[in-house]
Amino acid sequence: MRGRSRAADAVDLARRRSGAIVVGTAALIVLADRLTKAWAERSFAVHPREVIEGVLTLRFTTNSGGAFSLGDRAPLLFAIAAIVVCAVIVVTAFRARPTLHAVALGLILGGALGNLLDRALRGPGLSGRVVDFIDPHVWPVFNLADAAIVSGAILLALQSFREGRAGHRDDPEAATVGDDT
Numbered sequence: 001m002r003g004r005s006r007a008a009d010a011v012d013l014a015r016r017r018s019g020a021i022v023v024g025t026a027a028l029i030v031l032a033d034r035l036t037k038a039w040a041e042r043s044f045a046v047h048p049r050e051v052i053e054g055v056l057t058l059r060f061t062t063n064s065g066g067a068f069s070l071g072d073r074a075p076l077l078f079a080i081a082a083i084v085v086c087a088v089i090v091v092t093a094f095r096a097r098p099t100l101h102a103v104a105l106g107l108i109l110g111g112a113l114g115n116l117l118d119r120a121l122r123g124p125g126l127s128g129r130v131v132d133f134i135d136p137h138v139w140p141v142f143n144l145a146d147a148a149i150v151s152g153a154i155l156l157a158l159q160s161f162r163e164g165r166a167g168h169r170d171d172p173e174a175a176t177v178g179d180d181t
Contacts, residue, residue, distance in 0.1 A: 011096060018102045019094035025106025026089075026113060033114030033145045040133035040143075054137060061141050062122070062129035079119050079126035082112040101159050107152030114145030 040060050043049070048059035064075040089109045097105075115130050122128030132141040 014096035015094045018097045018099075021099060021102035022089065022093040022106040022109065025103050026110035029107060029110025029145065029148045030113050030117070033110070033143065033148070034117065036144050037114075037118070037131040037133070041131060044133055048135075057135040057137065058133055059135050059141065061132050061135075063132055063141075064123075064127070064129050075119065075123075075127045075129075076125075079116060082116050085109075086112050086116070098159065100155055104152040104155035104159065107148040107155065111145040111148035111152065114143075114148070118145075 040058065044058050044060040048057050050057050065078065086109055089105050093105070093109075116126070118130040119126045119128040122130070130143065130145075132143045132146070134143060134147070135141045
């Protein structure tokens, strides 16, 4: 019986590492999100706190919509979208990928799970309200889960941009486009 190759072992290690980063990041986000939402409900439900007057207030509120209180009339739509996103990330979590990509997916997964937990725990089915508490005055009130989702999406976009630029430089045909020599 022939042993596994070093290349196969390296791929398996890369897959396990990527999966661990995705799952670990998501777990940290869910934990931090649950703790901050409980703190916000306990601390700011009656008395909001001005952190920077006119700029940032911590206030307890809830919404039935998506990130940043958008689409408040379609909570089930957001719940279904979050479930689909979570399923796709979980199914693909153990693919070898760059660390930044794995962290980004973990942020999105953790944020989506954090808000799904609110929907499940704060109303019938998945139509419950999500706790929000960070009020920057120039933007809708949001929570840590929302921030994680947006941060993860930005990291994915940056990673995609970096990969696209690297691919363009490494593409021999791209170097000849517009070259008159």
